[in-house]
Amino acid sequence: MPGTPEANRTAIIAGSGGLAAEVAAGLDAPIVAALEGFAPDGIAAETFRLERLIPFLDGLMDRGVTRVVFAGAVRRPALDPEAFDPLTARLVPRIAMAMRQGDDAALRELIAIFEDAGLAVAGLREVAPQLLPASGILAGRVTAADDADASRAAEVVATLGALDIGQGAVVAGGLTLAVETLPGTAAMLEFTAQSRSGRGGVLWKAPKPGQDLRIDLPAIGPDTIDQVAAAKLNGIAWRAGHAVLLDRERTMAAAEAAGLFLWSRPDD
Amino acid sequence: MPGTPEANRTAIIAGSGGLAAEVAAGLDAPIVAALEGFAPDGIAAETFRLERLIPFLDGLMDRGVTRVVFAGAVRRPALDPEAFDPLTARLVPRIAMAMRQGDDAALRELIAIFEDAGLAVAGLREVAPQLLPASGILAGRVTAADDADASRAAEVVATLGALDIGQGAVVAGGLTLAVETLPGTAAMLEFTAQSRSGRGGVLWKAPKPGQDLRIDLPAIGPDTIDQVAAAKLNGIAWRAGHAVLLDRERTMAAAEAAGLFLWSRPDD
Numbered sequence: 001m002p003g004t005p006e007a008n009r010t011a012i013i014a015g016s017g018g019l020a021a022e023v024a025a026g027l028d029a030p031i032v033a034a035l036e037g038f039a040p041d042g043i044a045a046e047t048f049r050l051e052r053l054i055p056f057l058d059g060l061m062d063r064g065v066t067r068v069v070f071a072g073a074v075r076r077p078a079l080d081p082e083a084f085d086p087l088t089a090r091l092v093p094r095i096a097m098a099m100r101q102g103d104d105a106a107l108r109e110l111i112a113i114f115e116d117a118g119l120a121v122a123g124l125r126e127v128a129p130q131l132l133p134a135s136g137i138l139a140g141r142v143t144a145a146d147d148a149d150a151s152r153a154a155e156v157v158a159t160l161g162a163l164d165i166g167q168g169a170v171v172a173g174g175l176t177l178a179v180e181t182l183p184g185t186a187a188m189l190e191f192t193a194q195s196r197s198g199r200g201g202v203l204w205k206a207p208k209p210g211q212d213l214r215i216d217l218p219a220i221g222p223d224t225i226d227q228v229a230a231a232k233l234n235g236i237a238w239r240a241g242h243a244v245l246l247d248r249e250r251t252m253a254a255a256e257a258a259g260l261f262l263w264s265r266p267d268d
Numbered sequence: 269m270p271g272t273p274e275a276n277r278t279a280i281i282a283g284s285g286g287l288a289a290e291v292a293a294g295l296d297a298p299i300v301a302a303l304e305g306f307a308p309d310g311i312a313a314e315t316f317r318l319e320r321l322i323p324f325l326d327g328l329m330d331r332g333v334t335r336v337v338f339a340g341a342v343r344r345p346a347l348d349p350e351a352f353d354p355l356t357a358r359l360v361p362r363i364a365m366a367m368r369q370g371d372d373a374a375l376r377e378l379i380a381i382f383e384d385a386g387l388a389v390a391g392l393r394e395v396a397p398q399l400l401p402a403s404g405i406l407a408g409r410v411t412a413a414d415d416a417d418a419s420r421a422a423e424v425v426a427t428l429g430a431l432d433i434g435q436g437a438v439v440a441g442g443l444t445l446a447v448e449t450l451p452g453t454a455a456m457l458e459f460t461a462q463s464r465s466g467r468g469g470v471l472w473k474a475p476k477p478g479q480d481l482r483i484d485l486p487a488i489g490p491d492t493i494d495q496v497a498a499a500k501l502n503g504i505a506w507r508a509g510h511a512v513l514l515d516r517e518r519t520m521a522a523a524e525a526a527g528l529f530l531w532s533r534p535d536d
């Protein structure tokens with residue numbers, strides 16, 4: 001109810017991982033909710049099912065929520081046809097059609113459904129800008145060869161984005177060792193670790209060109225450091241202002257300890 | 269020496285695998301040569317080192333060779349700086365610069381060096397057309413969903429080609445599960461096997477757009493069948509007339525036995 005003390009609250013739609021807790025820490029009394037089966041780390045969350053999305057959104061608005069922000073990774077949930085309420089069921093053809101068009105289309109449609117229900121969907125750049133490092137080298141040292149690899153990888157990701165494929169690539173000495181696809185960054189880095197004999201190179205992360213930046217921003221955290229070290233890369237670079245650095249102090253310390261650079265890289 | 273019985277011979281530059289033997293079977297008394305360390309299967313080959321390429325090419329011409337054909341996969345060999353002869357050493361800056369520009373540039377430069385030495389470089393389409401199946405379904409059955417996956421994968425490979433990345437992709441239900449990079453097809457399929465939970469989908473193979481078709485055509489053989497079966501795909505499709513089907517009878521029988529389709533697919 002607008003005008004009550006609870007009005008203008010923010011709801012965090014939490015995915016798995018620690019991002020939701022970090023976003024919540026910067027907000028005043030947010031509601032934290034997560035899809036059943038995708039509980040976030042480090043913070044309690046109420047759960048909802050996609051099959052009952054409309055009643056869930058109505059419930060948020062009844063509690064004074066005017067704005068939602070997506071925080072964290074969600075995989076496509078399995079849907080139980082018997083669990084739908086009638087209003088959400090009506091959205092199924094729309095969601096199914098969007099899913100067939102790929103991840104970007106599915107996420108854009110999800111945002112549209114929230115907005116149609118009367119909620120503003122904000123991005124992390126607006127709600128939690130402190131989590132998105134501006135340009136700068138945050139750990140280690142970057143060489144000219146690393147810069148060239150990052151530039152090449154950025155070109156690969158930009159080109160792939162037109163195909164709605166991944167947000168990442170691994171380039172070493174100008175050669176593309178791996179490209180991120182559906183299985184994600186960790187799987188790509190494990191592939192790199194297993195399939196290469198040398199060392200060096202860069203993990204590059206960036207949103208897909210044309211992606212809605214209010215959802216599914218790339219994220220780098222302590223786990224990424226371990227995976228990049230195992231893949232024998234020199235460091236991690238990302239498009240400045242367009243990726244989340246999780247657990248910043250710990251991630252930076254882990255990068256220094258592993259001899260890896262962390263580079264929030266300005267556009268070429 | 270032109271005019272002698274030995275004139276107009278063809279030399280097969282063999283990579284590893286069985287392709288060179290299949291090419292040789294269709295030719296009259298070819299010379300078969302392989303880089304040291306990359307011996308082909310099923311046929312004897314003389315060896316040469318890249319550091320002594322010019323004397324090797326001169327030797328071929330002395331024996332009446334006028335035409336060479338590349339047959340099989342060659343990885344970048346390690347070069348021993350002490351092993352160079354003076355003429356080949358002069359080519360090193362040219363080769364090194366091409367290598368830095370990626371695989372396609374390196375292979376184009378290699379072809380140019382053969383041609384500069386006075387040898388014609390022919391493609392498999394000219395020398396061994398019987399190894400490149402024309403359009404048709406060679407094993408199993410293809411559904412509309414498989415066709416859509418193949419079409420999508422063809423689009424992925426065509427787009428990646430502009431970046432000189434791989435010749436293959438795996439698409440299932442419209443989703444890109446894997447993209448071929450430096451480690452090659454077998455590594456991509458192993459990644460797919462390890463990272464997926466479902467089944468279905470297509471392995472697509474095609475040359476990179478703009479690639480010189482006289483070298484490094486995609487090849488499908490019995491090993492590919494095993495790898496595709498382990499990745500739980502429905503089958504293999506490739507750009508008709510632009511990929512080699514190795515060990516045809518055995519590969520087709522293996523595909524049928526594994527319930528996989530083999531599809532030499534015309535362009536969209």
